[in-house]
């Protein structure tokens with residue numbers, strides 16, 4: 001059964017010019033696994049599923065990060081006053097990471113980074129993930145990379161971040177273009193034995209699934225989190 005909680009707005013943190021994190025008091029009894037989402041009800045029939053972008057080990061607050069689109073939902077978010085109450089339902093979803101010895105490949109398209117950031121922060125805090133972890137992160141340009149500094153300096157024993165940008169201005173060591181079968185083959189050793197978690201808009205998730213099929217990665221090695229509501 002999905003649980004319903006009232007919580008209070010604490011603060012907003014701008015992650016990029018187009019994405020903002022909103023933090024709320026962590027309701028008593030609210031538990032989640034890194035990678036899950038909640039239904040965030042702002043009243044006035046404005047309800048969206050949003051992934052938790054913080055990790056369960058950060059116990060003071062809960063946080064989601066929204067791509068700002070100018071929608072009524074975003075406008076309502078921007079109007080929240082400190083201490084104002086909203087309702088969250090959850091947590092829900094099966095997009096979480098199971099420990100394994102195989103390489104773990106996390107693939108994010110833009111704001112799809114949110115559940116993966118939660119998973120990575122959680123692994124760092126738990127000092128888990130003894131396997132190789134590769135984050136392949138696609139964005140428009142350098143300014144559009146949410147959580148960049150933090151993701152570049154994560155302390156995991158065997159971790160690598162691969163940036164893929166449409167525009168690579170001021171970004172050394174980034175691939176130019178979209179995440180492709182070619183990049184996956186170059187960056188993931190023994191790609192057929194790795195486990196994959198893909199998160200992002202529907203078009204991006206489908207494109208990556210097709211790319212993985214062309215390099216013979218079995219479907220049961222792939223988990224997806226599809227952010228419906230984006231083109």
Ligand SMILES: Cc1cc2nc3c(=O)[nH]c(=O)nc-3n(C[C@H](O)[C@H](O)[C@H](O)COP(=O)(O)OP(=O)(O)OC[C@H]3O[C@@H](n4cnc5c(N)ncnc54)[C@H](O)[C@@H]3O)c2cc1C
Nearest residue numbers: 037048049050051065066067069071073111114227228229
């Ligand atoms: C499991 C899950 C996790 C998500 N996590 C995040 C996150 O962490 N950050 C983030 O920015 N977004 C996330 N999303 C997407 C988010 O729920 C919104 O759909 C999206 O942000 C668009 O909302 P908007 O207010 O910008 O635009 P809107 O104007 O509300 O929506 C744009 C268009 O998409 C349609 N639409 C909106 N929501 C949905 C939906 N859930 N299913 C199908 N159609 C829809 C609307 O009818 C409209 O036509 C997630 C979605 C899912 C399913």
